Amino acid sequence: MAKADGSGANGGGSNGTQVxxxxxxxxxxxxxxxxxxxxxxxxxDVGVYGGAFKTSExxxxxxxxxxxxxxxxxxxxxxxxACGMSYLGLRPIVEMQFIDFIVCAFNxxxxxxxxxxxxxxxxxxxxxxxxxxxxxxxxxxxSANPEMYFVHTPGLKVIYPSTPYDxxxxxxxxxxxxxxxxxxxxKFLYRRIKGEVPAGDYTVPIGKAVVRREGKHLTILSYAAMxxxxxxxxxxxxxEGIEAEVIDLRTLLPLDEETILHSVKKTNKCxxxxxxxxxxxxxxxxxxxxxxxxxxxxxxxxxxxxxxxTPVPYAPTLEEYFLPNAKKIFSAAKELARY
Amino acid sequence: MKKELTRQQYLDLxxxxxxxxxxxxxxxxxxxxxxxxxxxxxxxxxxxxxxxTAYALEKKDWLAPMIRNIGALLVKGVPPRDIFMQxxxxxxxxxxxxDGTSHFGDLDNLHIVSPISMLGDLIPVxxxxxxxxxxxxxxxxxxxxxxDGGSSTGVFHEGLNFAAVQRAPFVLIVENxxxxxxxxxxxxxPLENLADRAKxxxxxxxxxxxxxxxxxxxxxxxxxxxxxxxxxPILIEAKxxxxxxxxxxxxxxxxxxxxxxxxxxxxxxxxxxxxLASEKLLDAKGKNEIEEKINTLLAAEREFAENxxxxxxxxxxxxxxxxxxxxxxxxxxxxxPIAEVTPPRSSVKAVWTVPGFGSGKGSGGANAxxxxxxxxxxxxxxxxxxxxxxxxxxxxxxAAKAAPKKTVKARAAGASRKARR
Numbered sequence: 001m002a003k004a005d006g007s008g009a010n011g012g013g014s015n016g017t018q019v020x021x022x023x024x025x026x027x028x029x030x031x032x033x034x035x036x037x038x039x040x041x042x043x044x045d046v047g048v049y050g051g052a053f054k055t056s057e058x059x060x061x062x063x064x065x066x067x068x069x070x071x072x073x074x075x076x077x078x079x080x081x082a083c084g085m086s087y088l089g090l091r092p093i094v095e096m097q098f099i100d101f102i103v104c105a106f107n108x109x110x111x112x113x114x115x116x117x118x119x120x121x122x123x124x125x126x127x128x129x130x131x132x133x134x135x136x137x138x139x140x141x142x143s144a145n146p147e148m149y150f151v152h153t154p155g156l157k158v159i160y161p162s163t164p165y166d167x168x169x170x171x172x173x174x175x176x177x178x179x180x181x182x183x184x185x186x187k188f189l190y191r192r193i194k195g196e197v198p199a200g201d202y203t204v205p206i207g208k209a210v211v212r213r214e215g216k217h218l219t220i221l222s223y224a225a226m227x228x229x230x231x232x233x234x235x236x237x238x239x240e241g242i243e244a245e246v247i248d249l250r251t252l253l254p255l256d257e258e259t260i261l262h263s264v265k266k267t268n269k270c271x272x273x274x275x276x277x278x279x280x281x282x283x284x285x286x287x288x289x290x291x292x293x294x295x296x297x298x299x300x301x302x303x304x305x306x307x308x309x310t311p312v313p314y315a316p317t318l319e320e321y322f323l324p325n326a327k328k329i330f331s332a333a334k335e336l337a338r339y
Numbered sequence: 340m341k342k343e344l345t346r347q348q349y350l351d352l353x354x355x356x357x358x359x360x361x362x363x364x365x366x367x368x369x370x371x372x373x374x375x376x377x378x379x380x381x382x383x384x385x386x387x388x389x390x391x392t393a394y395a396l397e398k399k400d401w402l403a404p405m406i407r408n409i410g411a412l413l414v415k416g417v418p419p420r421d422i423f424m425q426x427x428x429x430x431x432x433x434x435x436x437x438d439g440t441s442h443f444g445d446l447d448n449l450h451i452v453s454p455i456s457m458l459g460d461l462i463p464v465x466x467x468x469x470x471x472x473x474x475x476x477x478x479x480x481x482x483x484x485x486x487d488g489g490s491s492t493g494v495f496h497e498g499l500n501f502a503a504v505q506r507a508p509f510v511l512i513v514e515n516x517x518x519x520x521x522x523x524x525x526x527x528x529p530l531e532n533l534a535d536r537a538k539x540x541x542x543x544x545x546x547x548x549x550x551x552x553x554x555x556x557x558x559x560x561x562x563x564x565x566x567x568x569x570x571x572p573i574l575i576e577a578k579x580x581x582x583x584x585x586x587x588x589x590x591x592x593x594x595x596x597x598x599x600x601x602x603x604x605x606x607x608x609x610x611x612x613x614x615l616a617s618e619k620l621l622d623a624k625g626k627n628e629i630e631e632k633i634n635t636l637l638a639a640e641r642e643f644a645e646n647x648x649x650x651x652x653x654x655x656x657x658x659x660x661x662x663x664x665x666x667x668x669x670x671x672x673x674x675x676p677i678a679e680v681t682p683p684r685s686s687v688k689a690v691w692t693v694p695g696f697g698s699g700k701g702s703g704g705a706n707a708x709x710x711x712x713x714x715x716x717x718x719x720x721x722x723x724x725x726x727x728x729x730x731x732x733x734x735x736x737x738a739a740k741a742a743p744k745k746t747v748k749a750r751a752a753g754a755s756r757k758a759r760r
Binding site: 034037038040047048050060061062063064065066067071072074075076077078079080081082083084085086087088089090091092107108111112115116117118119120121122123125154155157178179 | 433434437438442443444446452453455457460462463464465466467468469470471472474475477481493494497498500501504658659660661662663666667669670671672673677680681682684685686687688689690691
């Protein structure tokens with residue numbers, strides 16, 4: 001299922017080429033650097049090595065040492081320097097080698113970068129991106145989903161795409177945005193997911209969710225890798241006569257309340273699926289929004305399928321137990337459908 | 340103090356130090372009248388540092404003040420009313436009441452980056468400013484300040500190290516006022532001279548008497564021009580003393596009386612007045628004129644500030660995000676040909692070149708820069724300081740004890756810092 005606006009299951013337009021999630025990100029950076037000399041890339045091993053996941057392979061060859069900057073292992077310094085660069089009108093893309101390490105720069109991001117525009121009229125047009133998420137046995141320090149630390153920080157935008165089409169279009173939009181944008185790339189998707197991207201320049205608007213699968217019995221809200229797992233569960237549910245509407249949130253901050261409310265007012269039931277841990281995850285925020293704005297429309301409780309409230313464990317047996325999967329989503333959805 | 344500036348420069352330094360002190364004196368009055376909303380931090384006795392360093396910058400250069408650098412803001416061109424209104428949380432203040440103290444900036448005109456309360460954060464930020472300026476061909480220098488206390492934060496070290504490897508045109512003033520709130524410098528840093536921090540990053544440093552405005556200015560000027568010329572970041576330790584408490588609420592009774600008396604007798608403005616009189620640069624009449632000028636200016640600035648309203652409550656919910664070109668037109672100012680940083684000219688062969696390696700000769704070859712077997716005790720090196728303020732007395736015993744008995748001696752050790760003062 002491929003639609004011109006990228007709303008199909010794996011996104012993608014009809015006239016482009018099939019690329020991996022990773023290739024889409026590389027294309028976005030390449031094209032933005034080609035388009036605007038104010039765009040630079042900075043991070044650990046992004047230059048000669050081309051990034052730990054090879055997302056920046058070839059960028060140094062083309063754009064040179066001044067625009068593709070290998071740094072010391074100093075996340076605070078990297079984020080701080082990128083912020084300073086943005087004050088002179090550059091648009092730095094910062095790579096965190098693994099997004100887990102973003103918390104080493106937590107203070108720089110939440111206190112310096114995020115508050116500048118509100119406090120002293122200083123926009124910081126910069127993107128912080130990096131591989132996140134589990135399911136690849138990376139262990140507790142290479143599997144994190146730290147998005148909610150930052151969704152709680154006014155002044156930031158937080159994006160977590162699930163398709164190559166969205167990854168490319170949203171990353172381009174993030175580079176052109178005048179605000180600091182955190183861009184999470186689920187590493188499970190890097191080489192497993194392929195989709196079409198159009199031949200020409202395009203962006204995907206930040207802050208807009210998209211309906212991936214239409215349905216009438218319940219709404220499943222998800223994002224990133226779990227969006228694909230949710231679609232898998234939806235197919236299984238369909239075989240039992242339950243038509244789930246699956247919505248890909250794509251942007252977590254700002255959250256697209258309109259699309260969420262529109263769907264829930266139609267299906268009257270809502271299940272939120274995320275790979276982030278349960279307590280303080282986006283599902284709780286969505287539950288509150290539904291209570292405030294769609295209480296009378298709900299025919300059942302908001303349910304959630306999430307990771308456990310633990311660190312991400314290493315052993316495959318433990319990690320599989322820890323993560324949500326299609327079976328867990330299927331069971332929760334069936335229970336919800338009974339209301 | 341020796342005579343090497345123009346008469347106007349000497350008088351400018353005097354004017355700004357006096358203005359710095361007068362602005363802060365007036366704020367103490369406002370504080371006692373409950374007109375200042377939050378805390379008030381004093382730079383009494385440290386005016387020579389703020390003024391002397393900022394005066395070394397050109398208009399196009401960038402600075403980021405810390406809490407005790409009101410003087411630097413005045414030199415850069417901030418009107419006193421902005422400083423008053425910031426502290427009074429007024430609607431017409433640079434942050435419209437959203438923040439206080441010296442927490443404000445000006446990206447477009449004055450090139451000032453706002454500080455935040457978390458110490459050290461400005462070091463990588465100003466490194467980025469310096470790198471961007473170099474990238475755009477603007478030939479600017481970025482300057483910021485940090486205290487003896489702030490020099491122990493992690494981001495201080497991350498930032499300075501990054502500035503050093505990037506050889507960024509960046510000047511860091513370490514303002515050693517001997518106290519971090521109630522904790523004396525000896526309980527913070529096991530070094531006689533904070534300038535020694537620079538050694539670890541292979542950058543040059545200076546030590547200067549922070550109460551001698553001419554020495555501060557000439558040192559900063561040299562550092563700024565060296566940084567501008569591409570010599571990399573430079574650290575200046577300015578030694579002084581915090582005469583007031585951490586903020587107005589703190590009577591600082593933990594400071595030994597003798598220490599306070601010593602430094603009060605070395606007031607930077609009084610010292611400078613003596614110098615100006617002996618050099619016949621300023622007489623009683625000239626001094627009166629400057630006083631008059633400052634009094635007239637500040638009376639008007641204060642009146643403006645007091646008449647400014649408090650911000651309307653709904654303002655709290657505005658401007659979290661930039662809404663785009665209607666809000667900020669963000670355009671880099673290129674002062675070099677863009678063709679230099681775009682393909683094909685930007686394209687390179689993506690390989691590292693490591694001096695002495697890569698010719699296939701192996702590490703034992705004649706050109707290999709690393710030689711094994713020349714390990715030496717490190718303690719001898721640890722005490723290597725010929726320019727310390729206490730005349731080269733041994734450093735704290737702690738440092739020697741902590742040093743391992745044997746370690747690999749870096750080739751450049753001891754040669755990296757050229758302490759000029």
